[in-house]
Amino acid sequence: MKTITLQYFAVLREQAGCSEERLTTAAATPAELYEEVRVRHGFTLPLAMLRVAVNDEFREWSTPLVANDRVVFIPPVAGG
Amino acid sequence: MRAFSFSSTPIDTASGRAALADPACGGYVTFEGWVRDHNEGRAVQRLEYEAFAALAEAEGERIVTEAIARFGVQRAACVHRVGDLGLGEMAVWVGVSSRHRAEAFAACRYIIDEVKHRVPIWKKEHYADGATEWVNCERCAHPGEHVHGAPAAAAAPDIAAVGAATGADFSRQIALPEVGAAGQQRLADGAVLVIGAGGLGVPVLQYLAAAGVGRIGIVDGDVVEASNLHRQPLYGVSDVGKSKAAVAAARLRELNPATTVAVHAERATAGNIGDWLGRYDLVVECSDNFATKFVVNDAAVSLGKPAVFASVYQYEGQLQVYLPREDWPCLRCLWPEAPRDGLVGNCAQAGVLGPVPAMLGAMQAMQALKILLGLPAEAVPALHVFDLLGMHWRTIKSARNPGCDHSPRELQASAIDPATLEILFPTLEAAHASGLTLVDIREAWERAMDSPERQIEWHLPLSAFMQGAPALPPDGRYLLVCAHGVRSLALAEHLRSLGYPQVYSLIGGLAAFE
Numbered sequence: 001m002k003t004i005t006l007q008y009f010a011v012l013r014e015q016a017g018c019s020e021e022r023l024t025t026a027a028a029t030p031a032e033l034y035e036e037v038r039v040r041h042g043f044t045l046p047l048a049m050l051r052v053a054v055n056d057e058f059r060e061w062s063t064p065l066v067a068n069d070r071v072v073f074i075p076p077v078a079g080g
Numbered sequence: 081m082r083a084f085s086f087s088s089t090p091i092d093t094a095s096g097r098a099a100l101a102d103p104a105c106g107g108y109v110t111f112e113g114w115v116r117d118h119n120e121g122r123a124v125q126r127l128e129y130e131a132f133a134a135l136a137e138a139e140g141e142r143i144v145t146e147a148i149a150r151f152g153v154q155r156a157a158c159v160h161r162v163g164d165l166g167l168g169e170m171a172v173w174v175g176v177s178s179r180h181r182a183e184a185f186a187a188c189r190y191i192i193d194e195v196k197h198r199v200p201i202w203k204k205e206h207y208a209d210g211a212t213e214w215v216n217c218e219r220c221a222h223p224g225e226h227v228h229g230a231p232a233a234a235a236a237p238d239i240a241a242v243g244a245a246t247g248a249d250f251s252r253q254i255a256l257p258e259v260g261a262a263g264q265q266r267l268a269d270g271a272v273l274v275i276g277a278g279g280l281g282v283p284v285l286q287y288l289a290a291a292g293v294g295r296i297g298i299v300d301g302d303v304v305e306a307s308n309l310h311r312q313p314l315y316g317v318s319d320v321g322k323s324k325a326a327v328a329a330a331r332l333r334e335l336n337p338a339t340t341v342a343v344h345a346e347r348a349t350a351g352n353i354g355d356w357l358g359r360y361d362l363v364v365e366c367s368d369n370f371a372t373k374f375v376v377n378d379a380a381v382s383l384g385k386p387a388v389f390a391s392v393y394q395y396e397g398q399l400q401v402y403l404p405r406e407d408w409p410c411l412r413c414l415w416p417e418a419p420r421d422g423l424v425g426n427c428a429q430a431g432v433l434g435p436v437p438a439m440l441g442a443m444q445a446m447q448a449l450k451i452l453l454g455l456p457a458e459a460v461p462a463l464h465v466f467d468l469l470g471m472h473w474r475t476i477k478s479a480r481n482p483g484c485d486h487s488p489r490e491l492q493a494s495a496i497d498p499a500t501l502e503i504l505f506p507t508l509e510a511a512h513a514s515g516l517t518l519v520d521i522r523e524a525w526e527r528a529m530d531s532p533e534r535q536i537e538w539h540l541p542l543s544a545f546m547q548g549a550p551a552l553p554p555d556g557r558y559l560l561v562c563a564h565g566v567r568s569l570a571l572a573e574h575l576r577s578l579g580y581p582q583v584y585s586l587i588g589g590l591a592a593f594e
Contacts, residue, residue, distance in 0.1 A: 007474075009465060010393040011430075019470050051414065053476040058414075058463075072474065074465060076415050077393035079432060080280045080368035 002067035031061035084140030113172040123208035151187040153178035193262040271295035279437025280366035287445035311434035350506030371504035377411035395469035397440035413481035565589040
């Protein structure tokens with residue numbers, strides 16, 4: 001288990017009800033982490049619609065996570 | 081060789097070139113300034129250059145160092161002549177070597193513009209009629225109106241000249257060392273296409289026009305609605321119902337009469353944007369939908385134009401700059417699966433506070449001005465994500481996606497969000513390739529005027545729908561097509577209400593492909 005920081009934007013923030021949370025997780029990758037929080041918060045967006053950033057860089061969904069990583073799930077937004 | 085030096089003998093460009101050679105460099109750009117035979121209508125026979133060497137060398141070196149740092153070029157140098165020069169002789173030489181050519185051109189231009197603007201060099205012209213005159217450095221371009229002194233005072237004559245003509249006064253931005261008279265001229269020479277005159281577009285248009293950008297194109301097919309005003313305060317209650325692009329253009333002309341404003345009161349499509357964007361230096365994307373954002377992305381990539389994208393959602397915004405460089409990601413690199421409109425909310429559905437698009441739009445204007453001024457807009461490619469509720473700004477580094485070839489991708493029917501009613505396609509072929517069944521709902525006489533290659537096989541005119549039940553199997557996936565996308569949208573809505581779940585309307589109709 002490791003503790004990581006998660007940040008949510010846009011519709012994910014709305015559905016999670018918070019913009020940031022610290023989480024202790026067994027998830028090995030951002031993909032596993034998203035699945036975990038998707039179930040918990042009832043996220044409606046499929047993973048394929050999102051991008052993930054780890055420590056302020058866009059990364060693959062299969063990137064290994066380590067303790068104290070800062071993970072941001074970013075949905076596309078179009079408002080103008 | 082020194083970054084900046086004076087020479088009292090003819091400039092040796094060969095040794096300058098040799099000093100800049102570097103195996104890491106793929107390009108070398110050079111500028112030569114020559115003595116010409118006329119100035120402000122008077123025939124010139126020869127020149128004398130004089131410089132305040134101690135001050136001038138320090139300032140010159142600073143400029144070259146700035147250029148290397150700003151544009152990331154490998155090496156750069158500048159040599160300026162002093163003493164007597166005859167016609168055709170080289171007065172100044174700038175050389176830049178770099179990995180890629182774009183940076184080399186930009187750095188070279190920056191150096192010569194800044195040297196002429198900032199380095200104290202005086203020029204004595206000897207005229208054909210025997211007279212002589214000190215016409216000094218470029219920052220005092222209008223002799224007699226100016227006293228040499230602090231750099232801040234140097235901008236005054238330029239402002240006076242511009243202000244007298246139009247009433248505009250750019251003194252507060254010309255005072256910036258990075259702008260100066262040369263930068264103001266660049267803005268005046270610049271042309272920016274703005275897609276969307278809504279929450280993002282309003283501040284973009286206002287700040288670009290106010291800054292003195294010479295030519296602005298406004299693309300927006302919408303009319304002003306009362307619900308727009310809280311976040312689009314360029315418009316007033318009396319503008320409701322009028323074309324946004326036309327009203328915005330009138331306001332901008334008032335803000336800066338010298339700016340030429342082109343009005344395109346229609347939606348940007350793959351069919352029309354290429355013609356427009358080709359005539360501008362860059363595009364600022366301020367629309368409220370993904371379809372348009374990707375159309376703009378594709379046009380910017382294919383024409384090699386910088387593009388400044390932004391989007392907002394409630395209290396948040398995203399900002400991304402595309403630069404036409406091999407190693408730079410485009411919008412499709414970031415979002416390989418082009419997002420579907422309707423899946424994530426827009427301002428109408430999700431709500432928004434006015435200052436959110438205002439802030440993002442102001443940042444877009446900032447990025448656009450930096451690009452026009454030749455200042456680096458972005459050190460590395462990134463998506464900037466702003467949370468104005470929590471007041472956080474995250475910069476997420478992005479990179480060219482190796483799986484993205486920077487070319488438009490065809491939308492497949494299976495990827496279309498059922499909530500969407502209207503779909504934009506870059507070409508008629510792409511619409512066919514999507515897997516949707518195309519249905520031409522125009523009347524027979526309209527079809528008869530078409531060229532054969534535009535014929536859509538299935539023809540069910542709107543008049544036939546109006547007379548009775550449509551002869552369409554309800555489980556099919558249809559794309560209704562008319563001339564401009566108005567009738568097809570109305571019919572698509574009507575058919576949805578009759579229990580056709582997958583009927584869509586082609587945005588812009590066939591006119592979009594002309």
